[in-house]
Amino acid sequence: MNPKIEKLIKQFAKLPRVGARGGQRIVLALLQDKTGRAAALATVLSDAATSIAPCPRCGVLTDRDSDACEFCRDSSRANGQLCVVRDLADVWTLEKASVFHGRYHIIGGVLSGAAGTMPDDLNIASLPARIADEKITEIIFALPNTVEGKTTQHYVMSIVQDSSDVAFSELASGVPLGGDLDYIDDGTLTLAFGGRKTL
């Protein structure tokens, strides 16, 4: 195989859920396309790689030359609520559902002994200053509902509690909408029973 094509396939294969075979298909589709999709994609990607950077306040990816992202610039979102999420994908998911109208704070991961993620690797230290600056009154945790997510949540709370008297909340756990009990795992059922609502 041509070494340039081989190199390109290897790069694509490393992308999430692509793999060796998917990388081959993608590279063939791009290079055999007569409308110049390969060059077009390279241009857009190179442009994004140089001009996109995390917002210095919240971590949402935005234009490098603007001093704040679309959420931090939007004054109607300064409602005192701050939603702590793991990454930008979670922001997009919440935005798609239109459930939250405050500001976000991306911490960039969850604490994990196995993966070697320590507090210093996460965007947590800037949180107390941000809470004071933006007059945050409630922190809503929307971290993964896992041991790592909960550990991270407790760590963030311990950091923030010392310096401010903000209120904390987390997303409810329980049976998903349309969820058939047959297919729900024991952990979720335990949480749903523990958090049952009086009618």
Next chain:
Amino acid sequence: MNPKIEKLIKQFAKLPRVGARGGQRIVLALLQDKTGRAAALATVLSDAATSIAPCPRCGVLTDRDSDACEFCRDSSRANGQLCVVRDLADVWTLEKASVFHGRYHIIGGVLSGAAGTMPDDLNIASLPARIADEKITEIIFALPNTVEGKTTQHYVMSIVQDSSDVAFSELASGVPLGGDLDYIDDGTLTLAFGGRKTL
């Protein structure tokens, strides 16, 4: 969402088997990566887009500035056999299995009324000249074993037969290695019965 990120996701989403959700994941993985994978991929892709082109003889993607691909340059492959395939992915599949040691001819698709693929869209017209030039004695069809593949095969034979007395063959049809009869479709069984071997 930032318009540059949105544009990038759209371009990735159009790639084979990626889709909107996969595009988001890929773009996030690339732009949130701190080792500069986005810029690296853009460079490799842009390089390939400008420097890779189909071999003028057989259609295999190769360096634009070389006059023939790795197969056409390799004189040990000038054994009189020419394997007609649909696309480069099929060449790679055959090469991986090391079953064929002659030259390839990529026609770039199969005739299809539904998809609007006509003979002029395929790389067939150059075939008679190529057969004469390279003293081809056998054409082996490795096109998809479908109605469209067989139609294309017959069309290629009709074009070639007029000008040369080359021999034709096609890959055998039948039960795949390790194939359990329970799981084989009726069409394959019919072909396997029709082509049964006397022992």
